[in-house]
Amino acid sequence: MLAWFLRRLGQIVPTLLILSVMIFGLQQLMPGDPALTLAGEERGDPQVLAQIRAELRLDRPLPEQYLHWVARAVQGDFGFSWRIREPVAKLILEKLPVTFQLAVMAFLIALVIGIPAGVISAVRRDRPVDWLANGLALFGISMPNFWLGIMMILLFSVQLGWLPPSGYVPLTEDPVQSLATTIMPAFVLGSGIAGVLMRHTRAAMLGALSQDYVRTARAKGLDERVVVGRHALRNALIPVVTLGTIEFGRLLAGAVLTEQIFTIPGFGKLIVDAVFNRDYPVVQGVVMATALIFVTLSLIADILYMAVNPRLRSA
Amino acid sequence: MVLDIRGLAVTFRTDRGPLRAVDDLSFSVEAGRTLAVVGESGCGKSVTALAIMGLLPPNARLSGSIRLHGREMSTLNPAEWRRRRGRELAMVFQEPMTSLNPAFTAGEQVAEVLRLHERLGERAAFDRAVALLDRVRIPDAARRARQYPHQLSGGMRQRVMIAMALACKPRLLIADEPTTALDVTVQAQILALLDELKRETGTAVVLITHDLGIVADHADDVVVMYAGRAAERAPAARLFARPEHPYTVGLLGAAPRIEGGPGGRMSRLASIEGTVPDLLHPPEGCRFAPRCPFHGTDCTRQPPLAEIEPGHATACWRAPLDQVLAA
Ligand SMILES: Nc1ncnc2c1ncn2[C@@H]1O[C@H](COP(=O)(O)OP(=O)(O)OP(=O)(O)O)[C@@H](O)[C@H]1O
Ligand code: SF4
Ligand SMILES: [Mg+2]
Numbered sequence: 001m002l003a004w005f006l007r008r009l010g011q012i013v014p015t016l017l018i019l020s021v022m023i024f025g026l027q028q029l030m031p032g033d034p035a036l037t038l039a040g041e042e043r044g045d046p047q048v049l050a051q052i053r054a055e056l057r058l059d060r061p062l063p064e065q066y067l068h069w070v071a072r073a074v075q076g077d078f079g080f081s082w083r084i085r086e087p088v089a090k091l092i093l094e095k096l097p098v099t100f101q102l103a104v105m106a107f108l109i110a111l112v113i114g115i116p117a118g119v120i121s122a123v124r125r126d127r128p129v130d131w132l133a134n135g136l137a138l139f140g141i142s143m144p145n146f147w148l149g150i151m152m153i154l155l156f157s158v159q160l161g162w163l164p165p166s167g168y169v170p171l172t173e174d175p176v177q178s179l180a181t182t183i184m185p186a187f188v189l190g191s192g193i194a195g196v197l198m199r200h201t202r203a204a205m206l207g208a209l210s211q212d213y214v215r216t217a218r219a220k221g222l223d224e225r226v227v228v229g230r231h232a233l234r235n236a237l238i239p240v241v242t243l244g245t246i247e248f249g250r251l252l253a254g255a256v257l258t259e260q261i262f263t264i265p266g267f268g269k270l271i272v273d274a275v276f277n278r279d280y281p282v283v284q285g286v287v288m289a290t291a292l293i294f295v296t297l298s299l300i301a302d303i304l305y306m307a308v309n310p311r312l313r314s315a
Numbered sequence: 316m317v318l319d320i321r322g323l324a325v326t327f328r329t330d331r332g333p334l335r336a337v338d339d340l341s342f343s344v345e346a347g348r349t350l351a352v353v354g355e356s357g358c359g360k361s362v363t364a365l366a367i368m369g370l371l372p373p374n375a376r377l378s379g380s381i382r383l384h385g386r387e388m389s390t391l392n393p394a395e396w397r398r399r400r401g402r403e404l405a406m407v408f409q410e411p412m413t414s415l416n417p418a419f420t421a422g423e424q425v426a427e428v429l430r431l432h433e434r435l436g437e438r439a440a441f442d443r444a445v446a447l448l449d450r451v452r453i454p455d456a457a458r459r460a461r462q463y464p465h466q467l468s469g470g471m472r473q474r475v476m477i478a479m480a481l482a483c484k485p486r487l488l489i490a491d492e493p494t495t496a497l498d499v500t501v502q503a504q505i506l507a508l509l510d511e512l513k514r515e516t517g518t519a520v521v522l523i524t525h526d527l528g529i530v531a532d533h534a535d536d537v538v539v540m541y542a543g544r545a546a547e548r549a550p551a552a553r554l555f556a557r558p559e560h561p562y563t564v565g566l567l568g569a570a571p572r573i574e575g576g577p578g579g580r581m582s583r584l585a586s587i588e589g590t591v592p593d594l595l596h597p598p599e600g601c602r603f604a605p606r607c608p609f610h611g612t613d614c615t616r617q618p619p620l621a622e623i624e625p626g627h628a629t630a631c632w633r634a635p636l637d638q639v640l641a642a
Contacts, residue, residue: 212408213416218370219408220428220479221401234418310418310463 008302012295019291020073024066027280034058037278038082056082069284078285083277088285091270096289099259099266101171101178103251105186110193111244115237117194118201122209123228133198140195145254149188149261156184166263185262189254193247200243204236211235238309245301249294317486317519318367319343322379325362325371334594336362338543340379341620344536346486347513349520351534351551353527353566355591359543360523361409364489367521368406369396384486402432405480409492411473415464421448421475422460428482447478451508470501477508484516491523506533527566531555536626539563542592542602545620549627559629559636561607562587601632609633 035052042048053059057068078088121133157165163184169177209232217231256268274282306312325337337359344350352360365371367381381388383404408414415424425444429435449456451474464472473493480488490509494502510533513520522534530537530551537554539547547560558564565587589606592598598605600615613632620630633639
């Protein structure tokens with residue numbers, strides 16, 4: 001188990017390194033001179049430009065710039081935002097919880113809808129409930145987030161006036177208001193995942209329900225609810241767990257657009273603003289942080305998969 | 316009488332029309348005795364077992380009578396049948412490799428029956444489960460109880476299934492080819508264990524098999540099934556001494572372990588030619604007719620299962636067959 005874990009970590013480090021080279025390299029291909037942007041009004045003064053370049057080490061060879069950046073990055077220092085003059089790490093840590101709250105809520109919504117719907121759909125296969133669940137899943141998967149978001153804002157904010165159409169209140173400040181500002185974006189984000197989870201749960205349940213051990217469970221005299229909810233579901237969830245973790249990662253990515261629609265100051269907004277303003281340190285930091293989150297999630301997915309699958313746990 | 320079946324019939328609704336998998340089947344088993352059900356693949360042995368358990372799939376329709384200790388089961392509602400399953404009647408399946416749930420330990424799976432039917436707490440049920448695993452001779456039962464099915468051998472898994480089936484001391488145990496998937500040595504051990512447990516608990520056993528050697532060693536009575544119907548029913552000793560139905564004679568001729576009997580009879584039926592009939596379109600009259608060397612014009616009518624000596628019945632117009640063979 002420990003050996004496996006170390007081996008897994010050994011795979012992660014090179015992955016992140018290659019990624020960092022790519023991010024750094026791509027950055028150099030982006031058009032425009034950051035020094036010009038930073039100089040603002042004084043962009044005509046060559047002395048100011050030279051000073052800025054020296055300060056940011058833009059006058060050094062690329063490999064040196066890269067090594068310098070990596071050396072600081074491994075210590076959690078991603079430099080300063082060129083635009084707002086704040087440490088990138090601080091910006092990330094400020095914005096991440098917002099997106100994380102959104103993602104967790106979206107994921108919970110997806111779980112609460114997707115898994116029971118998948119189970120019911122499998123048990124009532126080819127009946128009206130199954131058709132309805134499949135139809136809704138298709139709807140959830142294929143509906144563009146921006147459209148669903150706008151429709152929800154129109155209905156719940158404009159028409160009914162129940163929920164604020166935009167903005168964000170931190171959970172620590174006012175939990176109720178915080179939920180009110182995030183429930184719609186969370187639903188928009190979660191709806192697609194709910195559909196994916198529903199479909200996978202349904203397929204896995206159909207597989208599990210046709211297994212011999214389900215017949216054994218019935219032969220014991222167990223109630224059908226126990227047969228389905230314990231014996232079949234426990235096995236069906238094994239593949240769904242991995243899928244769920246990967247979907248959670250995709251959810252963080254999906255948050256970028258949703259945060260724009262609902263003007264939520266999260267991770268997504270941070271990176272969009274940074275890209276438009278050529279705020280390279282922020283772009284680099286955010287992309288690296290995202291990569292780190294994805295890598296961590298895939299590690300968690302593997303650990304969870306082992307935890308729920310006795311076959312692997314004892315091997 | 317623990318189990319008494321009269322005129323059992325099971326019909327499946329299929330895409331290609333109704334399929335009668337079991338037809339007019341009657342037999343009974345007393346406490347502490349073993350009835351073997353034998354026949355080729357597809358003759359309806361497992362369907363019969365599932366019918367008794369009340370575990371037929373939704374596309375099956377059941378008719379006839381199944382009495383367990385005098386109580387009619389076929390008219391029970393599903394919940395009442397369920398309450399008896401695992402407690403009064405239990406089943407061991409053919410596939411030990413897949414019949415246990417891979418996500419639970421062996422001990423948990425045995426304990427679950429006790430928690431359900433005997434209302435034992437988690438701890439007490441697990442302790443009893445360990446004792447039961449020990450009883451079915453699983454070495455180091457306390458450790459094995461905490462292991463998952465994939466960590467156990469096929470023989471051990473079947474022992475776990477037996478422990479699970481016998482946990483609540485059922486009156487009836489149905490063992491559907493319990494050893495087919497196992498090595499020969501393990502087969503013998505498992506069957507000996509079943510015999511021993513039967514003697515100890517007085518459970519009635521329905522032993523489904525297609526191995527006549529197993530029948531000779533472990534059964535008190537035998538029902539030979541052919542294409543969903545009983546061809547012959549007899550005490551095991553009588554069946555081997557005096558097989559009456561041409562199909563049984565053929566089966567015995569094909570079985571290497573059985574010797575004796577007039578040589579002429581055996582040579583005529585040393586192997587059964589032809590194939591099992593399609594149950595969607597069964598032959599008119601006697602279902603064995605297309606393969607029967609003795610068939611005649613009267614065989615286009617269904618022969619009834621009739622006694623030719625006490626406790627020994629055969630469904631053949633030629634009965635008693637020995638007179639035909641002597642002629
Ligand atoms: N769910 C079902 N739907 C339709 N037909 C079925 C179904 N289950 C079984 N049958 C049919 O019923 C017949 C008897 O099957 P059964 O499983 O009882 O055979 P068996 O005697 O147990 O054979 P084996 O020795 O191979 O286990 C077969 O023709 C089979 O195709
Ligand atoms: S009834 Fe006729 S066909 Fe059937 S077994 Fe007897 S002799 Fe053969
Ligand atoms: Mg069978």
